[in-house]
Amino acid sequence: MDILEKLEVLGAAAKYDVSCASSGSKREKHFGIGSTFSAGICHSWTDDGRCISLLKILFTNECIFDCAYCINRKSNDIKRATFTPQEIAELTINFYKRNYIEGLFLSSAIKNSPDWTMEMLFRTVWLLRYKYQFNGYIHVKAIPYASLDLIRKTGFLVDRMSVNIELPSEKSLRLLCPNKTKESILKPMEFITKVAEEEKNFVSAGQSTQMIIGATDDSDYKIINLSQHLYKKFKLKRVYYSAYTPVNHDPRILKVDSPPLLREHRLYQADWLIRVYNFSADELFKSKDENLDLEVDPKVMWALRNLDKFPIEISKASYEQLIRVPGIGIKSARRIIKNRVFHSLDFEDLKKMGVVLKRAKYFITCNGKTFERFLIDLPPEKIKQKLTDKNSLQKPQQLSFFDREVFTSVITGEI
Amino acid sequence: MYKIFLYDGTFEGFMCAAFHIISEGIDKDRAIIVSKNEYQPMFIDSVREVQSDLKAFLEMRKGIIEKTDCSVFKKIYYAFLSDTEDKESYILRYLFLLFTHGKKIKYLYSDDIVNAVEKMAKNVSREIGKYMGLIRFCETNEGFLYAKFEPKNDIIKPIAYFFKNRLNEFCWAIHDVKRNKVAIYDRKKVQFLICNTLKLKVTHQEEMFQMLWKKYFKSMVIEERKNLKLQQQNMPKRYWKYLVEKN
Ligand code: SF4
Numbered sequence: 001m002d003i004l005e006k007l008e009v010l011g012a013a014a015k016y017d018v019s020c021a022s023s024g025s026k027r028e029k030h031f032g033i034g035s036t037f038s039a040g041i042c043h044s045w046t047d048d049g050r051c052i053s054l055l056k057i058l059f060t061n062e063c064i065f066d067c068a069y070c071i072n073r074k075s076n077d078i079k080r081a082t083f084t085p086q087e088i089a090e091l092t093i094n095f096y097k098r099n100y101i102e103g104l105f106l107s108s109a110i111k112n113s114p115d116w117t118m119e120m121l122f123r124t125v126w127l128l129r130y131k132y133q134f135n136g137y138i139h140v141k142a143i144p145y146a147s148l149d150l151i152r153k154t155g156f157l158v159d160r161m162s163v164n165i166e167l168p169s170e171k172s173l174r175l176l177c178p179n180k181t182k183e184s185i186l187k188p189m190e191f192i193t194k195v196a197e198e199e200k201n202f203v204s205a206g207q208s209t210q211m212i213i214g215a216t217d218d219s220d221y222k223i224i225n226l227s228q229h230l231y232k233k234f235k236l237k238r239v240y241y242s243a244y245t246p247v248n249h250d251p252r253i254l255k256v257d258s259p260p261l262l263r264e265h266r267l268y269q270a271d272w273l274i275r276v277y278n279f280s281a282d283e284l285f286k287s288k289d290e291n292l293d294l295e296v297d298p299k300v301m302w303a304l305r306n307l308d309k310f311p312i313e314i315s316k317a318s319y320e321q322l323i324r325v326p327g328i329g330i331k332s333a334r335r336i337i338k339n340r341v342f343h344s345l346d347f348e349d350l351k352k353m354g355v356v357l358k359r360a361k362y363f364i365t366c367n368g369k370t371f372e373r374f375l376i377d378l379p380p381e382k383i384k385q386k387l388t389d390k391n392s393l394q395k396p397q398q399l400s401f402f403d404r405e406v407f408t409s410v411i412t413g414e415i
Numbered sequence: 416m417y418k419i420f421l422y423d424g425t426f427e428g429f430m431c432a433a434f435h436i437i438s439e440g441i442d443k444d445r446a447i448i449v450s451k452n453e454y455q456p457m458f459i460d461s462v463r464e465v466q467s468d469l470k471a472f473l474e475m476r477k478g479i480i481e482k483t484d485c486s487v488f489k490k491i492y493y494a495f496l497s498d499t500e501d502k503e504s505y506i507l508r509y510l511f512l513l514f515t516h517g518k519k520i521k522y523l524y525s526d527d528i529v530n531a532v533e534k535m536a537k538n539v540s541r542e543i544g545k546y547m548g549l550i551r552f553c554e555t556n557e558g559f560l561y562a563k564f565e566p567k568n569d570i571i572k573p574i575a576y577f578f579k580n581r582l583n584e585f586c587w588a589i590h591d592v593k594r595n596k597v598a599i600y601d602r603k604k605v606q607f608l609i610c611n612t613l614k615l616k617v618t619h620q621e622e623m624f625q626m627l628w629k630k631y632f633k634s635m636v637i638e639e640r641k642n643l644k645l646q647q648q649n650m651p652k653r654y655w656k657y658l659v660e661k662n
Contacts, residue, residue: 011634043548049645352524
């Protein structure tokens, strides 16, 4: 099989992996070809609107496991291919120097054995770093059940490593991945966290993971609660959510006609609230078996349930209070605080600072005044009706737009 | 009567002109800075040509940074690269504001001049950000990598310095086709030249890698998620002309 065909097979097989970031690398050492850019760079956008930043491929799609949701599982009759480390290294270098990509994202099915596979991934990145002197971004998957020693050796050569958690609960994992156990996923994850804390230059852009959404009946509460744990306990940089695309017919999988993209979008928003805005899963959800509101974003959902905490007064509110107002982001909150020192702010000023009044006006006062009379006394259902995000119901956004917000602000140097 | 200050079109030159206006206490509403090759003579103006001089430039830079900080200086530079008509007037007025208000200028969102300069700078930095990813090099028989682009703003300098760091091990040339400007890097330093046409031939290997990239680009699409509008939102059509994967 020639390289063109392999790239087609093993690129297509990797496309369901949603993580795309190439940011946050702090790897020292400057040698050879290329550099990493701490904010990450998108190099193209596919027809589905997702950003291409890394050459995302599988080392092989020949798998000895049989996970129900996976296109590459043993029991599927599909075209199989396996790269050599040399082939991947050459593709990476040649794509990199043409500025097609920011680096390599290397994942793999499990061929022969977990250790054989991990060894191949290690050899590939070793070749890239030492023979080709490649200094760009590399993200590699840690293979479940692979020896920790191999994972350790690989971790020193890459910017990011990730073990996929795959599913939000042990029950679902047992149902859909009979070959994998919770242990086989959490053990390497914990190991990577530990080594990264102790050693310099070990996965310096941190660790991430991904889980599949909508293939099982796990609730959004369960998902966000799990993410919260992963951020706290394992210090993960990102948890990615992948709306399940029906690739297999399997009775164990919930029937999905099309990937639940809007739900995925809401989960990213909730994740953002946990990671950046200091919300907790328990605050966002009233009960343990609850889902996010698809009609409004999670911050609006939370605010409507907590109307007793509003309205807040713009001239006095703390930063923590400000960022909890729907329509006020981190940037606007900081601007408000810096500006109100100079002069008092009215609604017009807020608009100029980028506050989305469409949402915020129900929850704030400026110098004791509401935006329009009676606005604040509206019942939650009425407000919700006005804020129902019709646009997003039709066109769910892809995950990359969160990153972009950070990305552009890093480039412009403003906060 | 207006006092016209002609400068050589460079950022340094512009700053020198601004330096003279500010340090000589000339009324800001009477002073106009115009690039030498864009100026059309009028009787009623008093015209003065300002020479670029490193000392004046450095003095201005120091003044700006002392009054505010580096990020503001960078903002001014980016605004200067903008293709906005009359950018010189906006930036000159911005400089006057800056020397009155100091750091506070960063928070004067409601001021029209501040707003306009912010917008120009943002537009430029966004375009630089996009092109960091969207420039495509090809390998030529002459032994260097070559890329063409047609940016809206005059961003070849920051782009070239970005690639100086990124592709430090290769020789390359980046060509702004619209302005006939070329940045050339010889593994030591970057040089900027004016140049109309370049006759180059791509290597044999080049075609293969372009084909591989196109294949890969196609294979990444998840049909169930197809969203051409989102693609265009992220990667507007004006960038497509020189993209291998889009041709
Ligand atoms: S181990 Fe990975 S590649 Fe193999 S079937 Fe499971 S998910 Fe798919």
